[in-house]
Amino acid sequence: MTQFPIDKIRNDFPILNEKIRNKPLVYLDNAASSQKPNVVIDCISHVYRHDYANVHRGVHTLSVRSTDKFEGAREKIKDFINAESDKEIIFTKGTTESINLVAQSYGKDNIKAGDEILISAMEHHSNIVPWQMLCEQTGAILKVAPINLRGELILDQFIKLIGDKTRLVAVAHMSNALGTINPVKQIIAAAHDKNIPVLLDGAQAIPHMPVDVQELDCDFYAFSGHKLYGPSGIGVLYGKQALLEAMPPYQGGGDMIRRVTFEETEYNTLPYKFEAGTPSIADAIALGAAIDYLSAIGMDAIAAYEAELLDYATEQAKKIKGLRIVGEASEKGAILSFVLDHIHPHDIGTMLDSLGIAVRAGHHCAMPVMDFFEVPATARASFAIYNTKQEIDVLMNGIESLIEVFG
Numbered sequence: 001m002t003q004f005p006i007d008k009i010r011n012d013f014p015i016l017n018e019k020i021r022n023k024p025l026v027y028l029d030n031a032a033s034s035q036k037p038n039v040v041i042d043c044i045s046h047v048y049r050h051d052y053a054n055v056h057r058g059v060h061t062l063s064v065r066s067t068d069k070f071e072g073a074r075e076k077i078k079d080f081i082n083a084e085s086d087k088e089i090i091f092t093k094g095t096t097e098s099i100n101l102v103a104q105s106y107g108k109d110n111i112k113a114g115d116e117i118l119i120s121a122m123e124h125h126s127n128i129v130p131w132q133m134l135c136e137q138t139g140a141i142l143k144v145a146p147i148n149l150r151g152e153l154i155l156d157q158f159i160k161l162i163g164d165k166t167r168l169v170a171v172a173h174m175s176n177a178l179g180t181i182n183p184v185k186q187i188i189a190a191a192h193d194k195n196i197p198v199l200l201d202g203a204q205a206i207p208h209m210p211v212d213v214q215e216l217d218c219d220f221y222a223f224s225g226h227k228l229y230g231p232s233g234i235g236v237l238y239g240k241q242a243l244l245e246a247m248p249p250y251q252g253g254g255d256m257i258r259r260v261t262f263e264e265t266e267y268n269t270l271p272y273k274f275e276a277g278t279p280s281i282a283d284a285i286a287l288g289a290a291i292d293y294l295s296a297i298g299m300d301a302i303a304a305y306e307a308e309l310l311d312y313a314t315e316q317a318k319k320i321k322g323l324r325i326v327g328e329a330s331e332k333g334a335i336l337s338f339v340l341d342h343i344h345p346h347d348i349g350t351m352l353d354s355l356g357i358a359v360r361a362g363h364h365c366a367m368p369v370m371d372f373f374e375v376p377a378t379a380r381a382s383f384a385i386y387n388t389k390q391e392i393d394v395l396m397n398g399i400e401s402l403i404e405v406f407g
């Protein structure tokens, strides 16, 4: 096996040279948002310096050029997740907007009073609230499948909850609060047995593992560019073409129409039907650059490297007395959530920051998960392609020193 090119990768991310409080930055808040390589930063600058105009509008050269690049990015995303067609790739602002789109378009058209929407107990608020809103609007019922104390879905109970009234299953591919990777293929197979579509919230999974939507056979897959080393403000909704064709538009405006009169409007074809208004042009193109960058490293190599980091971090964390890991699923991505005896997670975050270490402290937009584990919050170290075992040592030493001071 070739060695993971960690030195080259670290050199590609200029922000890693920052000093925080006179200490080298140790950035372990990647589940919130990851940093950007030069190719992404340069791509944005290049678009605005050389290629920028509105897309799909003009016959002039710059508009054609920017449209080609924008559509080229869609093609790259299609290949990256192995969608069948670029018509299945809808640009959105991010995972949140992608899920809201499905709720308000597919949901409103197909879900009525008394129907059930099934989610899990480990969802991010983005995969809870849009469904609650839809339930309020339609009279549908939100069902929540339980998790166990290791932070795993209880699969047989999940499958039992897929019933005659279920109209949609929406579940995280990987949990942001716990790191759990869910058995989504089994869930999808069980739902499809009853002709029920499945939406996967891929916000956390997409930067950490190869994702093949055809192999998964999911009906919708939502993710954000900013967690995938791309810009914020751009994200993706993948949907199977037949489902998207049948769905009404989510928003009205320019670009999503074919012909407008005051009497009626004929909508555009896919994917434009769901892309009302001027999109985040440079950000979409730069997301394409991020995907090129990751593809050159290889998602399998990334998954293997990050698994090594997580194993090492878990092993080291377990040696620290008074530290409890929250979320110990057997299938886990590169996230380590933890609490310390007698020290509030916010104090952990603040103390670690004074050592140059960025971790997230809070409920991670997953308050029901915190309630389940009976903690107000956790501290969360989340790893990315540019993190190292040395950085994990810095984190663990930092934790030990704050236990010494406060514990």
Ligand code: PMP
Pocket: 031, 032, 093, 094, 095, 096, 097, 124, 126, 127, 172, 174, 175, 176, 201, 203, 204, 224, 365
């Ligand atoms: N789902 C999960 C699992 C997430 O981790 C996040 C981001 N923390 C989201 C949804 C929402 O993503 P965004 O804020 O980029 O829309």
